[in-house]
Amino acid sequence: MLQVRFDGRFDGWREAARDLLHRGIAPHHVEWLAGDEAGGLFGGHVEPESIEPSSPVRIPRQLLAELETAARFRTADRWSLLYRILWRVAKGDQTARLVGDVDGSELHARIKTIRRETHHLHAFLRFSPITCPSGPDYAAWFEPAHDILTSAAPHFAERMGLHSWLIATPDDAVLWDGDVMHYANPCPAIWRQLAQTAQESGAELWKTYYESTFNPARLNRDVLQNNLPVRFWKNLPEGPLIPQLMSRARAGAQRDGQAERVATRPGKRIERPGQA
Amino acid sequence: MQLIEKLSVLADAAKYDVSCASSGAPKRSSKGRSGLGATDGMGICHSFTPDGRCVALLKILLTNFCLYDCQYCVNRRSSDVPRARFTPEEVVTLTLDFYRRNCISGLFLSSGIIRSADYTMEQLNRVAKLLREEHEFRGYIHLKTIPDADPQLIAEAGRYADRLSVNIELPTEASLIRLAPEKQVVTIKQAMHAIHEGETEAKAEKRAPRFAPAGQSTQMIVGADATDDSTILHTAQSLYGDFRLRRVYYSAFSPIPHSPKTVPFEAPPLLREHRLYQADFLMRSYGFKAGELLTGPGNLPLDIDPKLAWALSNREHFPVDLNSAEPALIARIPGIGILSAKRLVALRRQKRIRFEDLTRLRCSLEKAKPFVITQDYRPSLAYRESSALRRQLSEGPVQMGLW
Numbered sequence: 001m002l003q004v005r006f007d008g009r010f011d012g013w014r015e016a017a018r019d020l021l022h023r024g025i026a027p028h029h030v031e032w033l034a035g036d037e038a039g040g041l042f043g044g045h046v047e048p049e050s051i052e053p054s055s056p057v058r059i060p061r062q063l064l065a066e067l068e069t070a071a072r073f074r075t076a077d078r079w080s081l082l083y084r085i086l087w088r089v090a091k092g093d094q095t096a097r098l099v100g101d102v103d104g105s106e107l108h109a110r111i112k113t114i115r116r117e118t119h120h121l122h123a124f125l126r127f128s129p130i131t132c133p134s135g136p137d138y139a140a141w142f143e144p145a146h147d148i149l150t151s152a153a154p155h156f157a158e159r160m161g162l163h164s165w166l167i168a169t170p171d172d173a174v175l176w177d178g179d180v181m182h183y184a185n186p187c188p189a190i191w192r193q194l195a196q197t198a199q200e201s202g203a204e205l206w207k208t209y210y211e212s213t214f215n216p217a218r219l220n221r222d223v224l225q226n227n228l229p230v231r232f233w234k235n236l237p238e239g240p241l242i243p244q245l246m247s248r249a250r251a252g253a254q255r256d257g258q259a260e261r262v263a264t265r266p267g268k269r270i271e272r273p274g275q276a
Numbered sequence: 277m278q279l280i281e282k283l284s285v286l287a288d289a290a291k292y293d294v295s296c297a298s299s300g301a302p303k304r305s306s307k308g309r310s311g312l313g314a315t316d317g318m319g320i321c322h323s324f325t326p327d328g329r330c331v332a333l334l335k336i337l338l339t340n341f342c343l344y345d346c347q348y349c350v351n352r353r354s355s356d357v358p359r360a361r362f363t364p365e366e367v368v369t370l371t372l373d374f375y376r377r378n379c380i381s382g383l384f385l386s387s388g389i390i391r392s393a394d395y396t397m398e399q400l401n402r403v404a405k406l407l408r409e410e411h412e413f414r415g416y417i418h419l420k421t422i423p424d425a426d427p428q429l430i431a432e433a434g435r436y437a438d439r440l441s442v443n444i445e446l447p448t449e450a451s452l453i454r455l456a457p458e459k460q461v462v463t464i465k466q467a468m469h470a471i472h473e474g475e476t477e478a479k480a481e482k483r484a485p486r487f488a489p490a491g492q493s494t495q496m497i498v499g500a501d502a503t504d505d506s507t508i509l510h511t512a513q514s515l516y517g518d519f520r521l522r523r524v525y526y527s528a529f530s531p532i533p534h535s536p537k538t539v540p541f542e543a544p545p546l547l548r549e550h551r552l553y554q555a556d557f558l559m560r561s562y563g564f565k566a567g568e569l570l571t572g573p574g575n576l577p578l579d580i581d582p583k584l585a586w587a588l589s590n591r592e593h594f595p596v597d598l599n600s601a602e603p604a605l606i607a608r609i610p611g612i613g614i615l616s617a618k619r620l621v622a623l624r625r626q627k628r629i630r631f632e633d634l635t636r637l638r639c640s641l642e643k644a645k646p647f648v649i650t651q652d653y654r655p656s657l658a659y660r661e662s663s664a665l666r667r668q669l670s671e672g673p674v675q676m677g678l679w
Contacts, residue, residue, distance in 0.1 A: 100623040105636040123322050127378050138376065156378075158314035161306035161412075163376070179308070205370065206379050208280050212287035213335065214325040217530045218546060223328025227321065238323060246326045257530040258350065262288040262358060270341060270353035 001031050008034030010071045014064075017083050021057060027087045032079035057090040063097060066111060072147045073110040081106060117145055118152045124232045127165060128198035136164040136175060141195040141235060143170055150174070150183060157181070168195035203237035210238040215257040216249035277360055283370065285360040289340035289351050290386060292532075293420075293443070293495055295525040298332040298381040300490030301438040304414040311412025312375060313382070315438070320381050333384040333418060334374050338362055338399055342388030346445070346456040347539050348500040350532040351388050357533070361390075364403045371407060375415055382416025382438075383407070389458075393424035401429060404436035416490075423459070423467040430467060431487075434474045439490040439522070442467045447511040451501040455538060468492065468519040475520070491522035498552060499545045500529035505575040509555055509566040516559070526552040551576040558582055561614060562607055579670035584610040587647055588662040597649040598629040610669075611643030643669060 002025060006012040013032070020030060033039050067082050085103050088096035098104045127138035138160070144152075153167055153174045164178045173187035173195075184191070224242070233239035248260070299319035306313055321330035339361035340351040350357060371383045385403055387396050400419050407413040419437040421430055433440055442464055446452045449461045471492045478487035494515060496508060512524040528549040529539065555576055558564040562583075569582050577585050587594060587610045596609055598620055607617035616637045620629060631653040634641060646655045646665055 095623075095626050098623055098626065099619050100627075100629075100633045100636055102636075119320070123320050125378055127376060129376070140378070155314075158305040158307045158316075159312070159378070159415075160376070161312045162308070162310055163312075203377065205280060205283060206374060206377065208284050209287050209334065209336075209370075209374070210323065210325065210331070212284045213291045213329075213331065215291050215327045215329070215530060218327035218329070218528070220328035220546070221326065224324045224326050227328070227330070228324040236323065242326055249326065257292065258357075258533050259284065259288050261284050263533060265285070265358035267356035268359045269356055270343065270359075272353065 002029050003031045003033055003039045005033045010068050013071065013079055013082065017086055020083070021086065021090055027080065027084040030080065030083060032083070034079065059086065059089065063089060066097070066107060069114050069151075070107050070110040072114050072151065074146050075110075078110075081110075114146055114148060118148050120144070120229075120232065121148060121152045122155050124228070124236060125167065126199070126203070126235070126237060127160075128201050128203070130194065130198055132194070135194055136166045136177070138163060138165040139191075139195040139198040140165070140167050141169075141192075141199050142167060143231070143235065145231075147171075153181065166191055166195060168192050199235065199237075207237055207241060211241060211245065212259050212262070214245055214249075214259070216245070216259075217257040219246065219249045221246060279366060279370075282360040282362055282366070283336070285358050286337045286340060286362060287335070289357070289388075290335050290337045290384075292350060292527065292530055293335070293386065293525075294329065294527040295441065295493055295495055295523065296330055296332050296335060296384065297439075297493070297523065298416045298418075300522060301416050302486070302489045306412075306414050309412075311414060312372065313413050313415030315381070315414065315416055322379050322381065332380065333382050333416060334371055334380045335384040335386075336362070336367070336370075338364070338367065338385060338387040338396075338403065339390055340388050341390050344389050344456070344458040346459065347536050348445070348455055348497055348529055348532075354536070355532070355534065364399065364406055367403045368406050368411065371415075372411060372413065375413075380415075382418070384418040384420075386420035387422075389422065393422045394426050394429060397422045397425035397429040397433065401432050401436065404433065408436050418490075421467055421471065423463040425467075427470050430470050431474055434471065434478075434487040435485055437488055439493060440471050440488045441493045441495070442471070443495045444511070444515070445495065445497055446501060447496055447503050447508045448501075451503060455501060465518075468494070468515070468521070472519040492519065493521055493523040493525060495525040495527055497529050498526050498549055500539050504573055505548070505552060505555070506566070506570040506573050508552060509559070509570060512556060513559060513566040524556060526556070547578050548575070551578060551582060555582040558586075563604065580666060581610075583608070584643060584669060588666055591662055594647045595649045595655050596647060599624055599649075599651060609644055609647045611640030611645075611647075612637075613639075 004016050006016045031039055067086065071078060071082060081103065085096045085107055095101045096103050099108045121142055121144055125140045125142045127140045130136060130139050149167065149169055149172050156165060157176055162178055164176055166175045167173060168187050168191045171187065172185035173191045175182040233242060297319050299317060301315035301317060303317060304315045319332055321332050323331040325331060341359050341361060342351045342353055345352045345354055367385065374380045385400055387400055389396050404417050404419060407417065417437045418439040419433050421433060421440050421442045423442050444464055445456060452459055452461055471488060474487040475491065478484045498508065515521050515524060526549050528545050555569050558569065559566060569586060570576065576582050593605065596605055598606060603617055603621050606612060606620060607614050616639050619637055623629060623633060628651040631650045634644060
């Protein structure tokens with residue numbers, strides 16, 4: 001088993017993989033070690049025999065993009081799957097990329113998860129205005145399940161015009177100063193604090209809207225949870241309202257659609273036109 | 277009245293319209309520019325309510341004062357509900373604040389009819405104009421069009437909005453006359469036609485100003501009258517054909533407080549609504565015709581989905597050999613979607629399709645089993661009667677909700 005240590009980033013992996021491929025070292029001989037990960041017990045002792053040193057191989061650009069996306073999936077064997085697919089394609093086995101294949105199906109499942117998590121970040125991240133004059137205009141705290149921050153964050157530069165903003169996660173963070181994206185890994189403590197404290201401010205109007213737009217006559221918990229997984233609730237201003245609204249709907253308001261705070265206010269009929 | 281109180285009344289009043297899509301807009305960006313907002317054609321659901329509905333847009337009424345008396349509507353003039361009215365500036369402030377917080381992708385604005393159709397439409401346009409011109413807002417705007425409004429005003433709305441919609445509400449003229457006395461099929465269709473014309477003109481000329489680039493949609497209420505699914509689907513089909521609508525939304529009638537006796541006092545038929553959406557999807561994306569899904573009058577079955585129902589009554593097309601069949605027919609196999617059909621066709625260029633390939637493509641094996649042939653598999657169920665198959669594949673009895 002050959003232990004290959006690299007910086008834990010896609011570009012680092014790509015360099016190492018290119019070298020291994022060139023030396024003709026098969027995937028089952030390689031153990032990938034990202035950063036300071038400890039290797040397996042039997043690792044690193046023997047240099048495996050290379051099967052056949054090959055001339056430089058050409059890899060479709062599209063495949064590289066697929067591998068880069070799949071590399072964001074947090075799991076122990078992320079780098080070895082990528083190398084196995086790269087190896088197979090380099091040897092002329094194009095099925096390795098297809099959904100119908102054992103490796104290909106895993107590749108596409110990971111890509112799909114990454115796309116979904118990117119979509120989650122675009123959807124469920126909440127910016128709060130920052131009052132501190134030295135800070136950015138807006139800050140958000142988000143807890144992604146995969147390493148998607150760098151690829152997902154540019155979306156907000158398109159949305160926010162000339163505003164500056166910060167997104168902090170338990171691992172890394174980005175700051176957009178209105179012009180340039182600054183990336184930090186790990187997330188600086190001060191950014192973390194800024195994002196987490198900002199999160200609590202001033203979402204009263206939004207919570208009121210959320211409460212009022214829910215129709216208790218159509219309560220449908222399964223659809224809600226499939227689309228808005230519970231792990232996001234705690235960081236959304238409307239999150240704490242969800243269980244409350246559900247139990248209120250079950251306790252009788254389900255008869256019709258109107259929200260309590262509207263139903264208890266005085267109403268008004270409109271005169272027929274011409275009769276007023 | 278405080279802004280927050282108005283918001284609670286006017287969001288509550290707008291929630292019975294189920295459409296909330298924010299897709300189909302052309303690409304726009306505010307990167308490095310003043311103003312706010314972007315669109316890229318993909319809709320984003322920023323939240324979901326406990327009724328499972330997506331929140332993509334700030335969906336509110338400008339006012340719920342209304343001169344009309346549509347029986348199914350909570351805001352009808354004879355309804356005893358609290359009334360409120362936003363100023364256009366208030367709607368703008370709310371939209372921009374929610375947008376910056378990343379709670380929404382834009383605004384979906386509708387209104388009760390006040391003073392006149394023209395006045396109401398002018399007010400809606402004013403909000404959109406403020407957003408686009410004063411605040412350089414590049415997010416999504418969906419305006420509900422008032423059918424009787426001057427075509428000039430509808431044309432103006434099309435310049436500001438990404439999407440326009442006119443609600444047909446009820447699928448037949450008879451129901452409309454009975455339940456929505458002030459509305460007329462003729463004017464609704466005229467407004468749809470005007471929007472369609474606007475779209476066509478804008479597309480024909482390269483430099484023409486944009487006109488509702490995300491197209492138009494409509495909504496039909498299901499279960500407020502006795503109309504069956506067949507009529508509803510045929511109406512939808514003709515709307516898609518005549519006016520090139522992007523979407524028809526089906527909204528299960530929701531009981532409203534102090535319901536008039538003309539509409540049912542029943543829990544909403546949510547499963548029926550769901551089946552209609554499935555059937556609608558088959559019409560838009562799979563090329564099914566309404567007449568194939570429902571050959572006569574009546575409703576879609578509730579216990580099985582419409583694609584399975586079609587397959588069970590058209591057994592002569594099955595089983596289908598995945599290694600040789602036309603892609604369009606593969607997509608018609610229950611349990612195999614359009615995407616899987618495409619992937620199967622790509623895969624079979626490389627190798628023969630085996631049954632286990634369906635597992636990897638995450639097809640619904642239970643459903644697909646009786647209808648497919650692969651290299652290593654022939655269905656033993658293929659000669660079983662449809663009624664027996666249906667019993668086996670139906671989703672089973674569901675406990676009725678108590679309320």
